[in-house]
Amino acid sequence: MTYNWSWQVFLDTSSDGMNSFLHNLLVGAMWTLALALSALAFSFLFGCLLAVCRTAKSRPLNVLGSVYVEIFRNIPLLVQMFLWYFVLPEVLPPALGTAMKQMGQPWGQFFPALLCLSFYGTARVCEQIRAGIQSLPRGQAAAGTALGLTQVQVYRYVVLPEALRIVIAPLTSEIMGTIKYSSIALTIGLLELTGQARAMQEFSFHIFEAFTAATLGYLIINGVIVLAMRALERHYAVPGLIGSGVKAKL
Amino acid sequence: MKTVHVLSTAALLCATSLVATAADSGRIEKLRETGTLVLGHPESSVPFAYLDGNQKPVGYTVEICEAVAEKIKATLNLPKLEVRYNPTTSATRIPLLANGTIDLECGNTTNNIERHKLVSFAPTTFVAQVVLMARKDAGVDVNDPASFKGKTIAAQAGGQTFKLISMLNAQNNYGIQVAPAKDTGETFLMVQSGRAAGSANDDGLAYGAVASAKNPEDFIIGTKGLEMAPYGILQPKDDPAFKKVVDDAVIGLMKDGTVARLYDKYFNSPIPPRGINLKYPMSDALKRALANPTDSGDPEVYK
Numbered sequence: 001m002t003y004n005w006s007w008q009v010f011l012d013t014s015s016d017g018m019n020s021f022l023h024n025l026l027v028g029a030m031w032t033l034a035l036a037l038s039a040l041a042f043s044f045l046f047g048c049l050l051a052v053c054r055t056a057k058s059r060p061l062n063v064l065g066s067v068y069v070e071i072f073r074n075i076p077l078l079v080q081m082f083l084w085y086f087v088l089p090e091v092l093p094p095a096l097g098t099a100m101k102q103m104g105q106p107w108g109q110f111f112p113a114l115l116c117l118s119f120y121g122t123a124r125v126c127e128q129i130r131a132g133i134q135s136l137p138r139g140q141a142a143a144g145t146a147l148g149l150t151q152v153q154v155y156r157y158v159v160l161p162e163a164l165r166i167v168i169a170p171l172t173s174e175i176m177g178t179i180k181y182s183s184i185a186l187t188i189g190l191l192e193l194t195g196q197a198r199a200m201q202e203f204s205f206h207i208f209e210a211f212t213a214a215t216l217g218y219l220i221i222n223g224v225i226v227l228a229m230r231a232l233e234r235h236y237a238v239p240g241l242i243g244s245g246v247k248a249k250l
Numbered sequence: 251m252k253t254v255h256v257l258s259t260a261a262l263l264c265a266t267s268l269v270a271t272a273a274d275s276g277r278i279e280k281l282r283e284t285g286t287l288v289l290g291h292p293e294s295s296v297p298f299a300y301l302d303g304n305q306k307p308v309g310y311t312v313e314i315c316e317a318v319a320e321k322i323k324a325t326l327n328l329p330k331l332e333v334r335y336n337p338t339t340s341a342t343r344i345p346l347l348a349n350g351t352i353d354l355e356c357g358n359t360t361n362n363i364e365r366h367k368l369v370s371f372a373p374t375t376f377v378a379q380v381v382l383m384a385r386k387d388a389g390v391d392v393n394d395p396a397s398f399k400g401k402t403i404a405a406q407a408g409g410q411t412f413k414l415i416s417m418l419n420a421q422n423n424y425g426i427q428v429a430p431a432k433d434t435g436e437t438f439l440m441v442q443s444g445r446a447a448g449s450a451n452d453d454g455l456a457y458g459a460v461a462s463a464k465n466p467e468d469f470i471i472g473t474k475g476l477e478m479a480p481y482g483i484l485q486p487k488d489d490p491a492f493k494k495v496v497d498d499a500v501i502g503l504m505k506d507g508t509v510a511r512l513y514d515k516y517f518n519s520p521i522p523p524r525g526i527n528l529k530y531p532m533s534d535a536l537k538r539a540l541a542n543p544t545d546s547g548d549p550e551v552y553k
Contacts, residue, residue, distance in 0.1 A: 003345075003368070102445075187432055202340055202409055203410075205344050205365045
């Protein structure tokens with residue numbers, strides 16, 4: 001294969017005529033982080049609520065949870081991205097739709113992407129937390145009730161604190177997944193890490209260098225997440241529950 | 251530690267395979283051995299390279315490449331030369347050309363000097379002009395970027411057009427928002443949906459996009475070119491023997507009028523799959539480039 005490797009290309013002026021490719025890639029990585037972390041915050045918040053809905057002793061809440069999860073889990077993420085970006089402004093009232101379309105750069109791309117990843121992430125996080133809740137012995141909730149706690153208090157003080165500790169490991173995968181899913185936002189023109197790598201190869205033709213840099217970027221981001229989540233897992237491990245074995249092994 | 255080891259092994263493997271194949275002799279040897287020429291082509295660049303109703307690659311540049319294959323077969327005295335097709339995207343064309351999967355890329359790749367470090371170009375077969383396109387009701391003048399003040403122009407992320415608009419904007423303080431989009435199709439979608447007031451595209455692609463729209467009369471394409479962009483067939487780098495054969499073939503096709511005929515076929519008459527006519531007469535810049543073939547990547551040469 002005849003290919004001119006050149007790592008200096010990162011210092012060349014990029015297509016915006018001002019900054020180097022390296023600078024743009026770093027900016028892209030920041031957008032990846034901003035998008036994924038804010039989407040995760042929403043996913044976690046609403047995922048918890050929805051998981052409670054799915055496990056609560058209320059038929060309407062159960063149905064609500066299941067319908068939400070099945071809709072957002074079953075539609076391909078790419079399709080959802082297009083729906084939020086291209087279709088939503090058309091079905092909203094004209095004034096609101098126009099406002100959405102006229103949003104400045106890059107917010108016009110960022111917010112639809114954030115909505116998309118948050119709604120999708122909520123469904124996935126909900127399922128993981130639900131699994132955590134259902135893995136608890138029934139006696140836990142029953143004991144809470146026996147103490148005179150209300151349903152809300154049982155979830156708040158007994159079930160959720162335990163379930164969340166159990167699901168730290170699958171949640172780690174979810175966080176790493178969301179970092180990677182955020183690259184789909186490039187299809188609606190958000191220049192996050194993959195988008196910047198793509199822009200760089202488009203302009204300089206140095207495709208391998210561009211995507212090597214993007215790969216390293218994702219590896220580093222996700223590596224930090226793994227380490228942080230492991231520490232969290234160790235810190236919150238409850239003796240006797242799943243996950244406590246981690247402490248012994250490490 | 252283990253990760254480091256795995257990574258370094260992987261890097262080493264990559265390096266050795268690069269060295270091993272770099273020593274291979276040229277494409278002409280390969281053509282003689284295999285009897286096949288593989289053409290890379292984009293799938294949605296109307297009218298340069300796209301798929302017709304039967305999913306077969308067609309287009310102006312694709313047909314030029316097919317004619318080039320015929321010429322190569324004659325020049326090299328090959329008993330048979332089978333032409334195979336391999337779809338490419340802007341991200342895959344360089345690696346596929348470098349690793350030998352495709353021999354030529356026949357689409358709408360802009361020949362600029364920067365890219366000569368990695369690939370070679372056949373003599374320019376199309377000279378695009380970067381033009382602005384807008385909806386008629388957007389209240390802007392497509393020949394005057396200043397009229398887009400405070401509005402949004404969509405352009406392909408990382409592309410030459412994006413750079414051009416960003417630079418014009420910065421130099422003249424137009425106050426235009428430049429919105430990146432994934433490809434030509436999406437820049438057009440952004441204009442259509444009102445997300446951008448207009449878009450900056452190469453004229454050939456703009457005509458293709460507007461002609462295939464549901465209501466072509468809703469759009470207006472600028473006539474004033476902001477910059478020239480020569481297109482050429484991509485060739486592997488550092489293979490002078492192969493480049494000469496291909497270049498001679500392309501120049502031959504320019505001299506005998508084949509290229510002009512193909513131009514009329516794709517730009518001035520109904521084209522598959524929907525029988526649309528782009529009605530786009532040949533520009534003076536292209537006429538000059540066909541009369542005096544050049545593979546220069548400098549836009550000034552085409553003025």
